[in-house]
Amino acid sequence: MANFDASAAVTTVWQRQGVWSQVATAEKRRVVRARRTVAALTVGAAVAGSLATQLGDPHRTAGRCLAILAGAALLLVPVAARWTSRESVHAWTRLRSVSEALKADVHRYLAGVAPFAGADRDQVLLRRADTVLDDAGDLAARTLGVAPVARPLPDVRDVPSYLAARVRGQVAGYYAPMAERMGRLASRIRWAATAVTVASALLAATVGVLGDGLGLTAWLGVAATTTTALVGYGAAQQYEAQQIEFARTADQLTRLCLTRETGHGWTDDDAFVAEAERIISVCNEGWMAKMIEEDGAAQQ
Template sequence: MTSSLEAAWAQQSVWSQTADKLKKRLQIGRRAALGLAIGGALLSATAATVGLGSALGKTFAFSGAVFVGLAGLAGNAAGPRTMRDWTRARSVSEALKSVVYTSLAGYPPADLDAVVQDIDADAADLQQYRAGVEPKQRPLPSVHDLESFMENRVLAQITGYYRKNARKLVHTLERFRLLSMGLAFLGLVLGVAAGTWEVDRLAGWVPVVTTIGTAVATHVAAERYSYMLVEYSRTADELQRIHDRRGRIASMTDEELVKHAENVISIQNEGWMAKLSEADESTP
């Protein structure tokens, strides 16, 4: 039993690192697309400001066009396929983790090895991303009964993952909100100044600011920060009820508590990953 659990834990490490690698690729692509789109808009506007007939203006215009083209390529690299592969790798990692924790708590599946093999086989087409990834050397989680499961699985998920990430998302959303407000205010000031003093060069920067604001809004929408914040907060609250054994949960047996906690985590993971993949595939 122990050797099977250690093998499953090693597999979970490999899939977790694989998912992290794919997520990093996705984030780099999206951030690059955002930066290049902003850079392209700024360079194009600068070209118009210095004059398209000049050598400098032509250089800026050409550079702006290159940036816009590269933004499209970066966006494609962070497209639906990368999103889908990342969410599937993460799903495998979380499924293996759930099997390990449930087993350590005292409720293993009838055939642990077969379950692990089935989970791994479901993502056979993702094996290419696992090349060169070695499992991290780490002991099995310190879980051996219900109480240790509650502390080292449920409470750790509440404080170390869901609430922690929810706080980060609050700060991230606030930064983007302030940035969007700043861009809107800048666009307003430029528009008023251009209209008041009839400065054509200022007027040319208004659509640039609007384009940057749109690029930022698109980035925020692609990352689904608001959706993730709601899901993390909701799951943390549900796990807290399980940890505190409140309401109907108080009448559950130890086995029901363990499996219910894993089910809550699983449903949350599957739900947000399906939502992200679906939304990403519908993005033009």
């Protein structure tokens, strides 16, 4: 192990954390983009197919073009779905797990608490980072060619600054806003699915009363396909589950800080930082495990 001074040791680990964070973010975007593409292609194929059927003989050329478009969209669905496979989701969550583990150790190191309170804190930090990176060695190729982004170390010098920057900073800057964002996205999916379901019911009622002289029956299938695509996309993204997880973590961290600040507990520095990192880790592990579990169930 190289004998880095404190600044070089923590800077090295912080740079590696930045690289893994970049790769994890890129992998997440790829998965989310693929899920959106699958949903869009599925709905597009249903719409194009219905239009092709309705155009019929009077617009045979346009109908054929739409039929070809529908077929092409359906053929592209499994191609796009490759990026939403269980393996892709697992890779993304493992990349994020490495990033978060390195980030946690950097904050512990800067706060000066266990296991980084001794004279060998640099060696301990680098050994722990080596262990984390070795465990994810099969993903290391994904980080090749990714340059670390220039950024300062976290503004942590001791436990009070750790509480302000790491704990309260995470609550105000990440967990609370993300809980609100996940809630909004979940609500939009629910409203969109409800709107399509209501439209489908109105179509069915119209066909039942007036008959199918307008060719509305074909659009019932489109409505059903759209609803399924919306609900499936929302379920895959786990918006509601993530909202609950982020809100719960924000509440737990806030209560932890209040307990310490009011002198009613968690006065030991090592124990306080360990508990804060445990709460953050449980949140990360919880939504990542749920994402893999739901993704695997959807593909069975």
